[in-house]
Amino acid sequence: MRLGVLDVGSNTVHLLVVDAHPGARPIPAASHKSVLRLMRYLDDDGAISAAGVEAILTAVRDAAEVARRSGLDELLAFATSAIREAANGAEVLARIEEVAGIRLDVLSGADEARLTFLAVRRWYGWSAGRILLFDIGGGSLEIAHGDDETPDVARSVPLGAGRSTIRYLPTDPPTDEQVDTLRAHARAVLRTAVDEIGGIPESDHVVGSSKTIRSLAKLAGSTEDGVGAEERSILKLSRLDDWIPRLARIPADARPNLPGITADRTFQIVAGAVVLSETMRAFRAKTLEVSPWALREGLILRRIDRLA
Numbered sequence: 001m002r003l004g005v006l007d008v009g010s011n012t013v014h015l016l017v018v019d020a021h022p023g024a025r026p027i028p029a030a031s032h033k034s035v036l037r038l039m040r041y042l043d044d045d046g047a048i049s050a051a052g053v054e055a056i057l058t059a060v061r062d063a064a065e066v067a068r069r070s071g072l073d074e075l076l077a078f079a080t081s082a083i084r085e086a087a088n089g090a091e092v093l094a095r096i097e098e099v100a101g102i103r104l105d106v107l108s109g110a111d112e113a114r115l116t117f118l119a120v121r122r123w124y125g126w127s128a129g130r131i132l133l134f135d136i137g138g139g140s141l142e143i144a145h146g147d148d149e150t151p152d153v154a155r156s157v158p159l160g161a162g163r164s165t166i167r168y169l170p171t172d173p174p175t176d177e178q179v180d181t182l183r184a185h186a187r188a189v190l191r192t193a194v195d196e197i198g199g200i201p202e203s204d205h206v207v208g209s210s211k212t213i214r215s216l217a218k219l220a221g222s223t224e225d226g227v228g229a230e231e232r233s234i235l236k237l238s239r240l241d242d243w244i245p246r247l248a249r250i251p252a253d254a255r256p257n258l259p260g261i262t263a264d265r266t267f268q269i270v271a272g273a274v275v276l277s278e279t280m281r282a283f284r285a286k287t288l289e290v291s292p293w294a295l296r297e298g299l300i301l302r303r304i305d306r307l308a
Contacts, residue, residue, distance in 0.1 A: 001073040002029065003303060005296045006063055008096075008104055010038050010082035010138025010162045012264055013059035016296050017070045022308035026300050032066040034059035035264040038082040039138065039162040047087040053095060056083075060100045076299050079104040080112060081139030081160060109156020113142035115298030117151040120207050122301055123293045129204030134279050135294060136212045136272050138162035141279065143193060145201045153201065157193050159186055159279075161212050161265075161272035169271055172252050179248055182274050190282035206285040208235065209294035211265060212272035217290040218260025219243060233290035237280045244273050 001021060007014045017030040036059060041052025048056070067075055083089045084106050097103045107115070116135045124131065133151070135142040139160035144151040168182035194200060208217070213235070220243040221235035247255070248270045255266040265272070280288065 001307070002071055003300055004067045004070060004072045004075040005299050006060070006067070006075060006077040006102065006104075007296055008056065008060065008077070008079040008083060010036075010080065010140075010160055011268065012036055012138075013056070013063055014296070015063040015066055016300075017067070017072065018300055020300060020304050022304055026297065026304070030066065030070050032063050033264070034062060037138075037162060037267065039160075039166045042086065042166070045087050046085070048083070048089075048092055053092055056092065057096065057099050060096055060102060064100055064102055074303070075102070076303060077102050077104050078299065079106050080137060080295075081109065081156075081158075082162075084108070085139065109140055109142065110154045112137070112140070112295055113144040113154035113156055114151060115302065116142055116209055116295045117144040117146065117154065117298070118149050118301055119293040119295070119298035120209055120291045121149050122297075123291050124205065124207070130202060132201060132203035132206045132283060132285070133209065133291075134207070134213070134276065134283075134288070135209045136161055136275055136279075137210060137295075138268065141275060143197070143279075145197070145203065153197050155193055155197065157189050159189055159275045161268035161275060164271035164275055165268040172267075173250060174248055174270060176248075179244070179270070179274060182271060183278055186275050186278040187282070190278055194282055200283050206280075206283070206288040207291050208276065208288045209291040211262075212269065213276060213288075214290055214292070215260045215262065215265050215269060216240060216243075216273055216276060219247075219258055221290065234287060235290060236287050237277065237285065240273060240277050240280070244270070244277060247273060 015032040018026040020026040130147040133144040141159040146152040217235040220239045223231040255261045
């Protein structure tokens with residue numbers, strides 16, 4: 001069957017179309033992305049402004065047209081932290097359904113963590129053993145851990161790259177003091193998360209997913225031989241920390257000249273790097289592997305499993 005996944009996230013509205021059936025790897029057929037950066041549209045009360053709602057509607061209508069032309073058998077449409085936590089989130093969802101004719105399911109933070117973990121587990125396989133997963137979105141950071149397809153731990157904390165940029169790195173480029181303040185905030189939030197989890201879990205593989213982490217790995221990481229013709233993307237904490245001061249000194253409009261930094265992530269990549277650095281440090285991870293699969297693939301895999 002041909003499946004579409006419409007992801008209305010904190011940074012982008014992304015439609016992924018795949019051809020899929022039980023027992024086979026989903027094959028991408030089309031992709032459409034609109035950059036939103038929804039965090040910049042939040043007012044002082046935490047509501048999405050009228051301009052922000054209009055930007056969402058335009059992006060969703062564009063994606064819906066691509067979906068219509070793609071001959072989908074089914075569309076899985078969902079929203080994550082930006083709409084979930086907005087003061088007027090329910091009104092925005094109703095407006096999207098009224099104008100664009102698309103009903104968005106709102107995923108909880110724990111749902112995001114579990115679905116992303118499913119995708120990562122399928123990518124790495126059972127032989128990977130216990131996996132500790134970090135996924136940095138625009139509004140939240142997801143943490144999951146376990147040795148099955150359903151993680152033992154699934155947590156979401158408000159340390160997304162977009163959220164952290166708006167609140168802690170307001171100037172472009174940010175000052176050293178702003179970066180230090182974000183580090184201190186992330187460290188405190190993560191200390192609480194580690195305590196709630198019950199300490200640092202033992203793991204065979206530490207894995208990072210999401211576009212932010214993949215971008216940082218292209219900038220500061222390396223590759224190693226994987227299974228068959230696959231290459232594993234590796235990111236070391238020492239290399240990441242070496243890049244952060246340099247990255248923070250470069251204006252956002254110049255960062256896309258760097259390897260791996262795309263225009264849709266350039267404004268929030270410094271905050272993403274700081275959050276990832278503190279997350280790895282909090283969980284005593286000196287190195288992580290980078291998964292090409294994340295939340296959207298997790299939703300696809302869950303739907304395929306139900307077909308079976």
